[in-house]
Amino acid sequence: MYLVVSIYNFCYFLFQTYIMTEHLRISGMYWGLTALDITHNLHKIDKEEVLSFIKQCQHECGGIGASILHDPHLLHTLSAIQILCYYKALDTINVEKVVEYIKNRQKDDGSFEGDKWGEIDTRFSFCAIASLALLNRLNEVNIEKAVSFIKSCMNFDGGFGSKPGSESHAGLIYCCLGTLSITGHLHIVKADELGWWLAERQLPSGGLNGRPEKLPDVCYSWWVLASLKILGRLNWINTNKMINFILYCQDAETGGFSDRPGDMVDPFHTLFGLSALSLLGYTKADLKTINPTYCMPQYIMDEMNLKPDRLD
Ligand SMILES: COc1ccc(S(=O)(=O)N2Cc3cc(C#N)ccc3N(Cc3cncn3C)C[C@H]2Cc2ccccc2)cc1
């Protein structure tokens, strides 16, 4: 009796999870497919199923939503373009229309809104610039104004926030450095001050937090380490203690990674834990090299001849 009930409960849990994550489906696909690729498992996924799903998510306006019939947004438009690069299948979508959608998101001050409802955030600057760079259409937007907006978000500590005057946050620092790396404007960064702020994220546990006084979290391993790699200062943190913290966050049963040891695993933290281990040169797992600017396998960037700036 228990077996039947437990199978029913598990199936209901899977159905519930599938429904509950619909709002981030295409980004979840990017996190899962990237984790599979850097662990040499991308071939286990049906390419045509992925391409067919992405095609159904593009709207008439050119933007791409998180799932079928979900409103378009720059976050999910970038995830879709990243996935299509893995399969060399950018022609799956209407490229002219998606370029038009992204162009229309830039405001007069150079910032980008995430969708037509107008939320401004440096995360969306990165999504727009990375998407256009992957499409080889960077010239379609005003780069000088985009960089000027990023510069207006730089704080006294060398970090960046979501908007001018917002506090420095590791995730947003990564988005701003990624934008500057792609557009070739890293020279505006106060590299030593920012490198120091990022290195200060490491706690006695070896884990990294996203802001002072916060708890460590595996996803910050990626935001902070990728930023330090772009700044050429990755050696400013204790590598061995960082690796141990990430490995403590891997679940022995599922193999996935959680935000902190003992928590529920998920595709988001699994990708960023694996990607951080790759950046750190963890050789006990056979991981492909990851590009710190795009969070995509380096071999894809090489095939697309994309060389984002680095300070090292
Ligand atoms: C479980 O509750 C959530 C909460 C939010 C989200 S979300 O808005 O879609 N999103 C992506 C995300 C995906 C997963 C997975 N699978 C898990 C968490 C998580 N967070 C939340 C998080 C991560 N570290 C600690 N916290 C609390 C970030 C968030 C914002 C984000 C989106 C894209 C890129 C970077 C960051 C999803 C699930």
Ligand SMILES: [Zn+2]
């Ligand atoms: Zn996290």
